[in-house]
Amino acid sequence: MKKALLIIGTIIVFPIAFYLISRQIILNNLIVDQEPKVSDVIIVPEGELTEERANKAVSLLEDGYSRSGKIIASPLDEINGQYYQAAGASSDQLINEPHATSTYENAVYTLEMMAELGYDSAIITTSDYHMRRTKLIYDRVNKDYGFDLTYVAAYHLVDGELVTWQEAPDYVQNIAQAEYWKYWGYLFGLYHFINHEPS
Structure with a gap:
């Protein structure tokens, strides 16, 4: 009887403990923020x-981190588009990647666009809570290209x-909390089976 209770207890307790510990680890490490360096383009x-993504991208642009003077928004x-213009970008500084419906597709289409435009390096910037998953998928897709990618987080103006x-x-924190499940999905490649997943 004791052995059965031990087995049942283990079956119940282990998944809960794993969830609580892994959730804490992942949410505490969502932010990837590298030192920006001059690159061919900002993605x-x-x-x-x-607004934070547009604000950060335009700030990097104005500070001279894009050799091409361009931002690819995906x-x-x-x-x-209004956010970019309000931040100070002109329409000729913005390149539209119009097809992506997920972070995975952001990576696929923007890196493909980089190759077509002859770029070799890029700064990838997105919301701070989105950076860990973004880096995971961009690094995977980039294995087909070998571009020099730098990851710079965009923070929130309060x-x-x-x-x-x-x-x-709170609404930002709620979005960030969902990254726990999205990260596991991306870690195990489930993006291949999910369409129209918001970034």
């Missing part, structure tokens, strides 16, 4: 209707200060 995997739509997702409004 922004879009998907959330927030995708560039009417709403985020009361005039840039803060991490943990200090951002």
Whole structure:
């Protein structure tokens, strides 16, 4: 009887413990923020209707980190296009990658576009909570190219200060919390079977 209870207890406790520990580890390590370096282009995997990605990309552009003077937004739509313009980018500085519907497709289509344009290096910038999964998939897709990629996080403007997702409004924190499940899905390649998954 004791052995049966031990087995049942293990079956119940182990998954819960694994979930709690792995969730803490993943959520505490969502942010990847490398030192920016001058690259051929800046790439922004879009998907959330927030301004921080456009603001960071344009800031990097204005600081001279894009040799081409271009930003590839994946995708560039009417709403985020206004964010880029409000941040100071002109329309001729923006390249639209119009097809991506997921972070996986962001990587596939933008790296393909880099090859077509003859670029060899890029800064990838996206929301801080989105960076770990973005780096995971860009590194995987980049094995077919060998581009020099640098990952720079975009933080959230709150009361005039840039803060991490943990200090951002609740709606940002809720989006970030979902990265736990998305990260596991990407780790195991489930993006091959999921269409139209928001970034």
